[in-house]
Amino acid sequence: MPSVTHSDSSSSPASPADYRLQSEAVAARFAALHARPVVLEAEHLSCEFDSERGRVTALRDINVRIHRRELVCVIGPSGCGKSTFARVIAGLQPVSAGRILVDGVAVTAPGPDRGMVFQGYTLFPWLTLTQNVRFGLDMQGRSDGPADAEARQWLDLVGLGKFHDSYPHQLSGGMKQRVAIARALAAGPKILLMDEPFGALDPSTRAQMQAHLMEIWRNVDITIVFITHDMDEAILLADRILVLKANPGEVQEFIEVPVPRPRRLDQFNTPEFQAMRQHLDSLIHPAPGPNSPDHCPLPFIRLTQAGDDVE
Amino acid sequence: MALLSVRREPPARYRWLLWVLAFALPLATWSAVSYIPWLWHPQVLITDAGSVSWIKPGLRLDRADFAAQVNKATAANLAPPVGEPANPLYLPPPHAVGRALYGAFTTAPRLKGDMWLHESIVMSIKTIFLGFAISSLFALPLGIICGAYPALSRMTEPFVDFVRYMPAPAFGALMVAIFGIHLEPKIAIVVLGTFFTQVLVTAGTVRRVDPALLEAAQTLGAKRGKLVRRVIIPACLPDLYNDTRILIGCAWTYLVVAEVVGVSSGITFFINQQAKYRNFDNVYAAIIIIGLIGLATDQVLSFIGARLFGWKLTRRSRTRAFLGWLFSPRDVLYFPDKPSTR
Ligand SMILES: Nc1ncnc2c1ncn2[C@@H]1O[C@H](COP(=O)(O)OP(=O)(O)OP(=O)(O)O)[C@@H](O)[C@H]1O
Numbered sequence: 001m002p003s004v005t006h007s008d009s010s011s012s013p014a015s016p017a018d019y020r021l022q023s024e025a026v027a028a029r030f031a032a033l034h035a036r037p038v039v040l041e042a043e044h045l046s047c048e049f050d051s052e053r054g055r056v057t058a059l060r061d062i063n064v065r066i067h068r069r070e071l072v073c074v075i076g077p078s079g080c081g082k083s084t085f086a087r088v089i090a091g092l093q094p095v096s097a098g099r100i101l102v103d104g105v106a107v108t109a110p111g112p113d114r115g116m117v118f119q120g121y122t123l124f125p126w127l128t129l130t131q132n133v134r135f136g137l138d139m140q141g142r143s144d145g146p147a148d149a150e151a152r153q154w155l156d157l158v159g160l161g162k163f164h165d166s167y168p169h170q171l172s173g174g175m176k177q178r179v180a181i182a183r184a185l186a187a188g189p190k191i192l193l194m195d196e197p198f199g200a201l202d203p204s205t206r207a208q209m210q211a212h213l214m215e216i217w218r219n220v221d222i223t224i225v226f227i228t229h230d231m232d233e234a235i236l237l238a239d240r241i242l243v244l245k246a247n248p249g250e251v252q253e254f255i256e257v258p259v260p261r262p263r264r265l266d267q268f269n270t271p272e273f274q275a276m277r278q279h280l281d282s283l284i285h286p287a288p289g290p291n292s293p294d295h296c297p298l299p300f301i302r303l304t305q306a307g308d309d310v311e
Numbered sequence: 312m313a314l315l316s317v318r319r320e321p322p323a324r325y326r327w328l329l330w331v332l333a334f335a336l337p338l339a340t341w342s343a344v345s346y347i348p349w350l351w352h353p354q355v356l357i358t359d360a361g362s363v364s365w366i367k368p369g370l371r372l373d374r375a376d377f378a379a380q381v382n383k384a385t386a387a388n389l390a391p392p393v394g395e396p397a398n399p400l401y402l403p404p405p406h407a408v409g410r411a412l413y414g415a416f417t418t419a420p421r422l423k424g425d426m427w428l429h430e431s432i433v434m435s436i437k438t439i440f441l442g443f444a445i446s447s448l449f450a451l452p453l454g455i456i457c458g459a460y461p462a463l464s465r466m467t468e469p470f471v472d473f474v475r476y477m478p479a480p481a482f483g484a485l486m487v488a489i490f491g492i493h494l495e496p497k498i499a500i501v502v503l504g505t506f507f508t509q510v511l512v513t514a515g516t517v518r519r520v521d522p523a524l525l526e527a528a529q530t531l532g533a534k535r536g537k538l539v540r541r542v543i544i545p546a547c548l549p550d551l552y553n554d555t556r557i558l559i560g561c562a563w564t565y566l567v568v569a570e571v572v573g574v575s576s577g578i579t580f581f582i583n584q585q586a587k588y589r590n591f592d593n594v595y596a597a598i599i600i601i602g603l604i605g606l607a608t609d610q611v612l613s614f615i616g617a618r619l620f621g622w623k624l625t626r627r628s629r630t631r632a633f634l635g636w637l638f639s640p641r642d643v644l645y646f647p648d649k650p651s652t653r
């Protein structure tokens with residue numbers, strides 16, 4: 001058991017499974033992180049939609065500050081406004097109140113300083129991979145030769161060196177998502193928004209992609225806002241986890257992850273990881289009351305013959 | 312049944328067969344009606360007039376009239392007229408049309424100054440090509456900006472919709488007054504007929520571009536003009552191309568209308584002229600030629616389209632695959648449903 005300092009000022013009892021306990025190294029890391037400049041700030045951010053059911057509040061009064069080169073995961077139940085949050089930061093979704101500041105400047109429209117990776121692979125199907133990755137550079141008016149070379153470098157970096165001249169339809173899902181990441185990074189954004197980018201991938205590809213992402217993040221000056229509904233993924237990747245609650249989408253807690261870096265998959269069994277995991281579980285799936293059943297029985301009539309019970 | 316599964320392409324070995332059937336079935340129906348005497352045949356072709364003075368051999372009588380004449384003759388103990396079941400003149404049998412198809416190109420026109428069939432066809436193709444090219448030249452850009460900028464679409468589309476409902480032929484006299492009596496008014500009518508529809512169809516196609524692609528491009532720094540040029544246009548180009556293929560079909564419809572305006576000309580003139588002489592086999596021959604030209608144009612365009620837009624998953628066409636294989640076997644790689652290992 002490493003020596004621990006109590007980072008939280010509140011006087012909650014320090015049990016070994018408290019997610020707020022941080023090792024010295026982790027605490028020092030967070031101190032350094034908080035000393036870095038704020039690149040992304042949400043001020044009293046609210047977002048509402050008009051739908052047939054009336055006005056839906058997707059986000060209400062969100063206040064967060066995210067520091068340079070931080071990796072923040074956003075997690076919450078389905079429909080709590082995670083995607084909306086990312087779209088608002090990207091400038092794709094107008095806000096109803098409040099504002100988003102990037103380096104102190106209010107966001108009004110999409111721009112290349114905020115790259116985005118979508119859950120569906122939004123590659124341009126008529127362009128080769130190199131041309132896809134070059135797209136952002138072309139928009140900045142970069143000349144052909146260097147842009148091409150840079151795009152190829154990015155593709156090599158995400159491990160697709162052999163596919164420079166392939167078209168997106170010739171790739172698997174994981175490969176497409178890697179191209180999308182390369183394309184977003186090539187445009188040189190300050191902030192990379194990722195909306196459940198690995199949601200559609202199988203577990204082993206997903207683990208590979210997570211390792212890949214951390215590798216990239218270590219080597220590139222970029223702040224990442226990563227949206228997911230997978231708690232393990234959030235703990236594995238994040239410096240801090242922003243937990244949203246649904247109806248309306250509000251900040252439930254903004255948690256510093258106590259798991260030390262560098263992160264590896266085998267940290268899953270460490271006490272910090274488990275403590276964090278338990279806490280997220282309790283936030284997102286609140287413990288059922290003492291006498292409520294763990295699920296409401298469905299109104300089933302028995303459709304099977306007696307004598308072949310499965311459970 | 313492998314052949315009749317909902318939304319499942321039939322096995323490859325049946326596709327040629329189905330293509331042939333598509334033409335063989337209508338042809339078989341036509342042949343049956345023409346050659347089986349008890350199928351339809353509402354008239355009687357007189358072979359021997361008998362005693363009836365006003366009937367001549369070669370005349371066609373309705374069956375009821377013929378029966379009445381026979382009854383009258385037999386009642387008066389005179390020789391009854393004799394005939395065989397026949398179809399009306401306007402439905403010639405396939406072999407007559409086949410002969411006419413061949414003969415149409417080899418027989419000189421009846422009147423001096425009338426055009427040969429192939430001259431008529433060239434004239435028609437010229438009209439339709441010019442008309443469609445002029446229409447596309449203006450309709451495609453206008454449609455694309457209307458689709459890309461909703462404000463512009465709200466400003467133009469109500470009027471376009473309004474004019475679109477006016478039948479193009481109604482402008483015939485006007486066009487003759489403006490453009491004279493030769494090729495120009497005909498081209499103008501083809502333009503009028505296709506332009507407004509083309510604007511609306513193009514704008515609709517542009518609006519169907521996946522908004523996720525636009526958002527992705529915006530987060531990469533694309534704005535306005537670049538968004539239109541670099542994303543919207545390439546994304547919908549294959550669909551615009553297909554729209555164009557369909558609209559060329561519309562243009563043929565307007566061609567037939569246009570050609571009777573002013574000095575009647577082209578293939579329509581040929582058809583009308585032949586109908587006047589009651590050479591219905593030539594009429595069918597000309598109509599079939601229009602069909603063949605249309606089919607050939609469409610197949611060529613579809614073939615070119617598959618080459619241009621290989622990235623877009625399109626339904627695999629046998630002709631296309633065959634021609635692709637014929638011209639350059641390696642390029643079969645561009646057909647996306649064939650996994651490629653480049
Ligand atoms: N375009 C829209 N029009 C109307 N309502 C919307 C729209 N987009 C989102 N909403 C509403 O906003 C709320 C948040 O949606 P959002 O897509 O941000 O959720 P999410 O957290 O990303 O969910 P998930 O985890 O399922 O992706 C939902 O209640 C949804 O109904």
Ligand SMILES: [Mg+2]
Pocket residue numbers: 082083084
């Ligand atoms: Mg979402």
